[in-house]
Amino acid sequence: MRKGPAMGWLEGSSIVVTGGGSGVGRAVVERFVAEGARVVVLDRSAERLDELTTALGDSIRAVVGDVTRYADHERACACAEEAFGGLDTFVGNAGLWDFARSLTDTPADVLAAGFDELFAVDVKGYLLGAKAAVPLLRRSRGSIVFTLSNASFYPGPGGGPVYTAAKHAGLGLVRQLAYELAPDIRVNAVAPGPMATGLSGPKAMGLADTTIAREVPIDRIVIEQSALGVAVRAEDGVGPYVLLAARESATTTGTVIDISTTGIPRRHG
Template sequence: MGWLDHRAALVTGAGSGLGRAIVTRFVAEGANVVAFDKSEEKLREVRSQHGEKVATFAGDVRSGKDNERACALAVEAFGRLDTFVGNAGLWDFNRTLEESSTDSLSSGFDELFAVNVKGYLLGARAALAALRDTGGSIILTLSNAAFYPAGGGALYVASKHAGAGLVKQLAYELAPRVRVNGVAPGGMETDLRGPASLGLSRTSIGEAFPLDQVMEQRSALRFAPTPEDYVGAYVLLAAPAQSKTVTGSVLDISSFGIPVRDVRG
């Protein structure tokens, strides 16, 4: 028996990194999953790994129509939708305000917020009717940057704080039928990329930044997590028997809120 037996979920940004790890863990816990990603090649890999337990949808989270089609696919393929996981995102590679021109701030804001914030809103709206039918839940991927500075630059940190606001507002609006929560992981080496308008779409976070080293040195637990290390929180929030009373919460699972202690000697 898995925690998500007989349940169906939709995960955006599911082709790689954290999104793919969520899909894999949800399937292991008994769920059927719609994997939503912009990359058809990555989706083929996900489907080949999981077979009929996963349906795939190639589209753009910035499109209301694509979100609606992905949610409709879940109901068509699995007869229901219990959990919408908004996970697709962009990073700004720590671009500071001073390093950014007014033009790049404007274009970068439009592109990054369209994925990190609007994509969550459109997905939640598209999933709403199906989630009300099942008494389901929404889970949004945030970041330690939703609580603390320096998890990115001004654009990324602002977008993740906006996501935390969405969790609270949507939890208020959608209660009592639909629970809404967030998960705030820390750093991990993935294929996370940046806005094309800033010239950051061809490099992944792991290629540009010594993230494993930073996590080993600056996080309280002194190790470099993989995406798989973070996915338990998503299972918890997707499983009503385990989180029936939880809505409007953001689980900070980054280990950055605890000061790093000197353990030498």
């Protein structure tokens, strides 16, 4: 889809993005930088972070780490303070998918271990990131933005019970943290729908080396089933992240912008 020019909405902002090495996170990091922000990217893949540093240079700092570990979030936030003088926005985005593995077809031990692994990234990773970012965000009266999903609202083939429950939990986090952290820190989210990215799954479910782009004919499904009838790319959804992070959204908190095109079905005939 056609992109508009950058407007400098995040000029001078310092932002931490988790999972910024690929997919949604990478597209968001690129747009944040174009809008004038400087960004610390926390990702477990050193290789992806190297690529990003080569592409974006001094506007970013790369922190190799795991979002399930509080100390790694602390390192990312300390890096933002040291390199960019503080923190204006924390974006929790790194996630795993369960590839729609069902309750009935998944052995109980796999289900239990997959739950622990996926919730540790998609839910605990957001909680610990917020915890580490709060002291700096209070100072800047900044904001938190989480990446949720169509699975935060709707059941269906977009997830199995593990992923859908995790993304619903993310919605609970947005609402509870918006309440708890007010009036100093705004907390919002963006909920994308299906798209071809590097999204992988829990090792415990045998899905660590699988990606949504490889395993699922996602473009065809989205074209056939979604209102707009076009395949979605990660960069198509960056606008709401910019909007929610920007100071122009000073009274927006506890909100989720649902950008999933599959929420409205395709109109045939």
